[in-house]
Amino acid sequence: MKNILRVIVVDDEPLARKGMLLRLAAFKELQVVAECSNGEEAIAAVLTHKPDVLFLDVEMPVLDGFAVLKHLQSEMTHLPYVIFVTAFDHYALSAFNVSAVDYVLKPVEAERLQAAVEKLLRAYEARDDHKHKGQLAEVVAKLTGEDTAQILGRLDNEQPVMNDKFPEAISIKDSGEITRVLVASIDWVDAAGDYMCIHTNDGQTHILRRTMKELEQELDPRLFVRVHRSAIVNVATIAKLQMLANGEHQLMLTNGQSVKVSRSYKDRVKTVFGS
Missing domain, CATH: 2.40.50.1020 (LytTr DNA-binding domain)
Known part of the structure; x- marks a missing residue:
């Protein structure tokens, strides 16, 4: 692989963040360009560094991983690939088990992280913008229950992926x-x-x-x-x-x-x- 993928790690737990940084250092294809301890730092870092990949904790105070992703989708046309990191497996298979968007459970196991990174690298090497949009639409549809076609329509028109739909x-x-x-x-x-x-x-x-x-x-x-x-x-x-x-x-x-x-x-x- 010719390109080194630029990575941002987001986790509000210092030990968990340090552990992820140590594990990612073993992958020569990845370069960590920033680490963040909360959602607001993550949004600022992503908009500044424009990373290829985001290792994003789900459970964080104030702005959780979902809120960070939602905000970025309203600010950016081309999103980084996201690998979610969570201690709760109920966020996992049903929502994130699609190509190019993966998850790892805490405590992070070396073999599971290896599989997630290999999946990421395969997706990046075979990247196709239309395919990537379709995969992102799948994830958002599973998160929100919204129709995939509507999400793809907003992507094609460079509109925010998630609607700000809150009940009255x-x-x-x-x-x-x-x-x-x-x-x-x-x-x-x-x-x-x-x-x-x-x-x-x-x-x-x-x-x-x-x-x-x-x-x-x-x-x-x-x-x-x-x-x-x-x-x-x-x-x-x-x-x-x-x-x-x-x-x-x-x-x-x-x-x-x-x-x-x-x-x-x-x-x-x-x-x-x-x-």
Whole structure:
């Protein structure tokens, strides 16, 4: 192979990132040009370096691997090949087992990484733009449930691959009834064990049996911000960000509610204020 493929490694776990860098050093066909510890760094690095390949962690705070890929698809016409890295095998076969887009499970095994890199090299050597678009469309279709032909149409017109489709309402089942809660009416959400408490601007609280991760993926990230492992807030309801005497932060909402901000989400919250 004549070309050396330029690689960016993205993982929020320092040890996992270091381990991947050490393993990739064994492949003479690959050259790591950047390493990133979060999704925002990854987006900036990809747009700067224009790599051939992205080793992308799926589970990361603030912007996970899916969100990074979605953002890049809105910014770039030609995407790098992506090899997803995940500790959860339910992301694996059904979504990513297509040519040129692969996955490896954590902890990364040498043989599995070798197979993924060999698959990548074969795809790159036999690369065909139309074929690559078709493979990308397959992956996006499996992620979103959207028709592959529609995705290919956007690719041909150099439009973003993923549509920003977020539901206008969330259906909540309770005691044989289904309540339709408008997303725009949600002030904030907090977790209570296996349930989500959805607080709306009419003073009501609706109980939804779903994980915080699942609910976060249904909410437009331009309108809602994750502020804690167990809390999501509607940006429009944020009145102020306060620093407490113990060094912690909290949000004050327009309805008088205070919501704690965890350290891992503090920087994301500050972007709401333009800082």
